Amino acid sequence: MRVTSFVPVAVSVLTTTGLLLGPCFAVADSVYSSVDLVSSSEPVPVLDMVNGWDGPFSAGEYAYADARSQVGVSWSSGQSEADLGVQRYFVEWQQRWHYDLSFSKGMSRYYYSLEQGSDLAADEVLALDARMLVARGIRSGAQWQLDSAALGLAGQWSVTPALTVYRVSEWQFGSLSGVAEGGESETASASLDYHFSEDKILDYDVDPNNGWGISLDLASEWSDGEYWRVAVQLHDILNRWQLADSGYTDACINFNSPSQQVCSSTATASGKSGQEDYVARLRSTVEVAVEYLPWQGQILAYHHGDYDRLGLEKRWQPLAGIELGAAVYSTAQVGVSLNSRWMRLAVATDDIRSSLARDMDVSLGWQFHW
Numbered sequence: 001m002r003v004t005s006f007v008p009v010a011v012s013v014l015t016t017t018g019l020l021l022g023p024c025f026a027v028a029d030s031v032y033s034s035v036d037l038v039s040s041s042e043p044v045p046v047l048d049m050v051n052g053w054d055g056p057f058s059a060g061e062y063a064y065a066d067a068r069s070q071v072g073v074s075w076s077s078g079q080s081e082a083d084l085g086v087q088r089y090f091v092e093w094q095q096r097w098h099y100d101l102s103f104s105k106g107m108s109r110y111y112y113s114l115e116q117g118s119d120l121a122a123d124e125v126l127a128l129d130a131r132m133l134v135a136r137g138i139r140s141g142a143q144w145q146l147d148s149a150a151l152g153l154a155g156q157w158s159v160t161p162a163l164t165v166y167r168v169s170e171w172q173f174g175s176l177s178g179v180a181e182g183g184e185s186e187t188a189s190a191s192l193d194y195h196f197s198e199d200k201i202l203d204y205d206v207d208p209n210n211g212w213g214i215s216l217d218l219a220s221e222w223s224d225g226e227y228w229r230v231a232v233q234l235h236d237i238l239n240r241w242q243l244a245d246s247g248y249t250d251a252c253i254n255f256n257s258p259s260q261q262v263c264s265s266t267a268t269a270s271g272k273s274g275q276e277d278y279v280a281r282l283r284s285t286v287e288v289a290v291e292y293l294p295w296q297g298q299i300l301a302y303h304h305g306d307y308d309r310l311g312l313e314k315r316w317q318p319l320a321g322i323e324l325g326a327a328v329y330s331t332a333q334v335g336v337s338l339n340s341r342w343m344r345l346a347v348a349t350d351d352i353r354s355s356l357a358r359d360m361d362v363s364l365g366w367q368f369h370w
Contacts, residue, residue: 029074029075029076029369029370030073030074030075030367030368030369030370031071031072031073031367031368032071032072032073032074032092032365032366032367032368033069033070033071033072033365033366034068034069034070034344034363034364034365034366035067035068035069035362035363035364035365036067036068036069036362036363036364036365037065037066037067037068037360037361037362037363038064038065038066038067038302038361039064039065039066039067039359039360039361040062040063040064040065040307040309040331040358040359040360041060041062041063041064041358041359042058042060042061042062042063042108042358043057043058043059043060043063043108043112044056044057044060044112044358045351045355045356045357045358046065046357046358046359046360047354047355047357049063049065049099052115053111053112053115053116054115055355055356056356057108057112059105059106059108059109060105060108061102061103061104061105061108061306062101062102062103062305062306062307063099063101064099064100064101064304064305064306064307065097065098065099066096066097066098066099066235066285066304067096067097067098068094068095068096068097069094069095070092070093070094070095070139071092071093072090072091072092072093072139073090073091073092074088074089074090074091075088075089075090076088077089079145083145084145084146084147085144085145086142086143086144086145087142087143087144087145087158088142088143089140089141089142089143090140090141090142090162091138091139091140092138092139092140093136093137093138093139094136094137094138094139094164095135095136096133096134096135096136096137096166097133097134098131098132098133098134098135098282099131099132100130100131100132100282100283100304100305101128101129101130101131101132102128102129102305102306103127103128103129104124104125104126104127104128106124106125106126106127106180107124107125107126107127107128107176109124110124110126110180110188114186119182119183119184120180120181120182120183120184121182122182123179123180123181123182123260124179124180124182125179126176126177126178126179126180126188126190127175127176127177128174128175128176128177129174129175130172130173130174130175131172131173131280131282131283132170132171132172132173133168133170133171133172133173133213133241133280133282134168134169134170134171135166135167135168135169135213136166136167136169137164137165137166137167137213138164138165139162139163139164140162140163140164141160141161141162141163141217142160142161143158143159143160144158144159144160144161145157145158146158146159148222153222153224154224154225155222155223155224155225155226156222156223156225157220157221157222158220158221158222159218159219159220160218160219160220161216161217161218162216162217162218162219163214163215163216163217164213164214164215164216164217165212165213165214166212166213166214166215166241167210167211167212167213168210168211168212168213168241168243169197169210170197170198171195171196171197171211171241171243171246171280172194172195172196172197172198172200173194173195173196173278173280174192174193174194174195174196175192175193175194176190176191176192176193176194177190177191177262178190178191178253178262178263179258179260179262180258181258181259181260184256186255186256187255187256187257187258188253188254188255188256188258189252189253189254189255189258189260189261189262189263190252190253190262190263191251191252191253191262191263192249192250192251192252192253192271193249193250194248194249194250194251195243195246195247195248195278195280196246196247196248196249197243197246197247198247199247199249201249202249202251202253202269202273204247204249204273206245206246206247206275207245208243208244208245208246208247208275209244209245211241211242211243211244211246212241212242212244213239213240213241213242214239214240215235215236215238215239215240215282216236216237216238216239217233217234217235217236217237218233218234218237219231219232219233219234220232223293225293226293227292227293227294228290228291228292228293229289229290229291229293229298230288230289230290230291231287231288231289231291232286232287232288232289233285233286233287233288234284234285234286234287235284235285235286235287236282236283236284236285237284239281239282239284240279240281241279241280241281241282242277242279243277243278243279243280244277245275245276245277246275246276246277246278247273247274247275248273248274248275248276248278249271249272249273250271250272250273251265251269251270251271251272251273252264252265252269252270252271253265253268253269254268254269255268283304283305284304285302285303285304286301286302286303286304287300287301287302287303288300288301289301295314296314296315296316296317297312297313297314297315298312298313298315299311299312300312300313300327300329308330309329309330309331309333309359310329310330311327311328311329311330311333311335312327312328313325313326313327313335313337314326314327315337321340321341322338322339322340323337323338323339323340324336324337324338324339325337325338325339325346327348329348329359331350331359332350332359333348333349333350333359333360333361334348334349334350335347335348335349335361336348337363341367341369342366342367342368342369343365343366343367344363344364344365344366345363345364346361346362346363346364347361347362347363348360348361349361
């Protein structure tokens with residue numbers, strides 16, 4: 001699908017949603033805003049992935065971050081909680097930053113040596129896959145109450161599909177494979193397949209238009225109301241990013257005449273560069289929470305690509321309407337949280353010093369009801 005056909009489809013989706021949900025704005029009963037970040041970096045602290053690899057280093061194989069800020073409104077359909085069908089609607093504006101990097105340990109050692117201006121101790125295998133974008137868009141959806149009894153389940157079961165249409169301002173998608181020779185860190189050979197809004201590798205000058213994206217999320221929750229609650233969230237389960245006039249480079253790179261060449265080039269780099277329409281996709285994210293209600297304790301799982309995490313959380317209610325939580329994770333993170341009817345705050349990190357944290361989550365939000 002080219003961008004000329006994608007844009008009308010995206011506009012049609014939002015227009016149809018607006019026609020269906022528009023009358024409900026008259027009974028809007030909640031406005032909310034939130035900022036959410038999940039981040040993990042194996043080779044260096046998370047902040048060093050942004051500011052330069054100057055801190056402690058260990059060879060790793062991924063770096064991941066998904067950050068979102070949103071402002072929205074929600075409203076009730078007017079049905080009681082016992083009724084089947086749509087319970088609530090919501091519409092929100094969202095800004096999103098997504099970084100998903102997978103690489104060989106040799107690649108991380110090679111890049112660190114470049115950053116430090118040091119020699120490589122041995123030959124290294126280079127491999128990198130990158131999926132990164134910055135986008136903003138409109139997200140809308142509805143919570144549906146389903147007939148759990150029809151499936152032989154007690155309690156209540158709901159599903160919440162949500163569709164987001166994005167305008168993409170920045171992107172980097174590509175792969176690199178090759179070898180780097182021990183000694184001078186700039187001696188390397190690699191093949192590169194790369195699409196971008198700004199060339200971070202060879203500085204090829206491009207002036208692309210903004211792209212478009214569409215992504216489907218799905219949340220589901222079941223509880224028997226007495227012992228168990230199970231919640232599942234699927235992000236980007238279906239997604240497509242149409243990047244018109246994307247810059248691209250398909251090239252062979254040989255720095256400093258390496259003796260081991262994975263491809264042939266007539267100069268430092270040879271191949272082709274230009275601009276073309278490009279379609280990209282992100283890897284999906286899965287979140288699962290299983291809570292035992294009498295203990296107010298739950299098991300948490302998070303999965304995205306190469307990043308996996310398990311956690312245990314315990315919650316308390318010291319005052320009416322106030323909930324405190326504490327959690328530990330397989331990533332060596334310790335988390336604390338505070339929730340009330342009006343706001344929520346949760347922080348989880350593997351190091352209280354933010355400059356050294358390699359796994360760091362932050363969630364802050366408020367909600368006003370009337």
